[in-house]
Amino acid sequence: MKYLSIDLEATGLAENCQIIEFAMIPFDTQFRRLEESLARTTYVHCPSFEDLKDSLDPWVREHNEKIIRKAHSDGLTMTEFKQWLEKYLQSPEVREYFGAQKIVLFGKSMTAIDLPFMTRDLGWDFMRKYFHHRNLDLSGVGYSLIDFGFLPQGMDSGTNLMNHLGMGAVAHTALEDAKNTAIMYLKLLEKYEKKKN
Numbered sequence: 099m100k101y102l103s104i105d106l107e108a109t110g111l112a113e114n115c116q117i118i119e120f121a122m123i124p125f126d127t128q129f130r131r132l133e134e135s136l137a138r139t140t141y142v143h144c145p146s147f148e149d150l151k152d153s154l155d156p157w158v159r160e161h162n163e164k165i166i167r168k169a170h171s172d173g174l175t176m177t178e179f180k181q182w183l184e185k186y187l188q189s190p191e192v193r194e195y196f197g198a199q200k201i202v203l204f205g206k207s208m209t210a211i212d213l214p215f216m217t218r219d220l221g222w223d224f225m226r227k228y229f230h231h232r233n234l235d236l237s238g239v240g241y242s243l244i245d246f247g248f249l250p251q252g253m254d255s256g257t258n259l260m261n262h263l264g265m266g267a268v269a270h271t272a273l274e275d276a277k278n279t280a281i282m283y284l285k286l287l288e289k290y291e292k293k294k295n
Contacts, residue, residue, distance in 0.1 A: 121272035
């Protein structure tokens with residue numbers, strides 16, 4: 099299978115929070131490889147850190163100030179972001195990579211954060227035009243592997259799973275997280291493929 103691994107950073111997890119950084123990288127489970135040449139990332143415009151500060155979750159205030167400031171100064175407007183993403187999805191390189199199939203999105207916390215925010219901001223029609231209605235969430239894979247007894251409790255967390263797989267700490271930047279999430283999935287495939295044989 100081929101997937102588009104995505105990750106976004108936001109001003110928080112509440113319904114009215116805003117996307118401030120978005121990244122994506124395609125990867126192929128058959129050849130166990132990320133397509134680095136097609137990796138992309140951008141900031142998405144938001145109000146200034148000073149304007150947002152009082153409404154931010156303490157974790158976001160402490161860890162995402164730099165990203166919020168960058169998004170405010172350099173980020174694309176939502177209209178520009180939609181155009182940027184559409185240009186990428188329609189590019190010959192991406193169309194050749196994925197073929198005629200709609201793209202299957204992959205990530206962590208997809209149903210809680212990524213898909214609701216993207217559908218809200220890009221629109222239902224945009225999402226259905228380019229992306230398959232099914233997606234793959236690494237958190238869900240983690241839950242399944244815990245239930246099957248292949249992973250210890252707590253491995254549904256990206257941080258815990260990265261440590262378990264010897265990959266270090268979560269970066270909390272969109273592109274690094276998109277890459278690391280894909281790498282974790284490939285490592286899990288390799289690990290449990292060996293058990294099968």
